Amino acid sequence: QLVLTQSPSASASLGASVKLTCTLSSGHSSYAIAWHQQQPEKGPRYLMKLNSDGSHSKGDGIPDRFSGSSSGAERYLTISSLQSEDEADYYCQTWGTDIQVFGGGTKLTVL
């Protein structure tokens, strides 16, 4: 069964860096994922598509502060030089032949 697991919450200080993790279920470590950001009271915003080899393609206008990487079944979103507007929910998404799946989301607090 295709499942994505995310920690419910994370926090980091203004100006620091944070690395969010999304874990693919067993047998699905080769899958690509996408990362999306949802700021409070707003709709989701596409950040990037991240492949199993760590290569990624970002959406239009996404700052260089956002980057992705991969290791085995883990997919990471790193945000550097944290700003107040980065406080948001972050969702990973993947897809199979006839299904799409979202992780439960990570609520990022910028201290």
Place this chain on the structure above:
Amino acid sequence: EVQLVESGGGLVKPGGSLRLSCAASGFTFSNAWMSWVRQAPGKGLEWVGRIKSKSDGGTTDYAAPVKGRFTISRDDSKNTLYLQMNSLKSEDTAVYYCTTPPGLGIWGQGTMVTVSS
């Protein structure tokens, strides 16, 4: 401007029906596989279903909770995606978004559907 605009949300009684629309602009809609995603109040994102482009067969897939009740269709001449929702339940209450696949990465602003008596 690349854009998706949903409409058609509202208040409906349990067992009722509603049709949502999603108007696309700024990209080649006919080539895009399109999805509906929903978000219940205070909850995370949930995939509802997807329709492939007609050139890829135009077939649909649905999440288990909506299979047999919801139908996704598209009118490429109008650059519009639809979601027909029948036999609505209280647990279908959510903001409904249309979206393109990752890579294109476009989200609409969402339309609220409330199922309540």
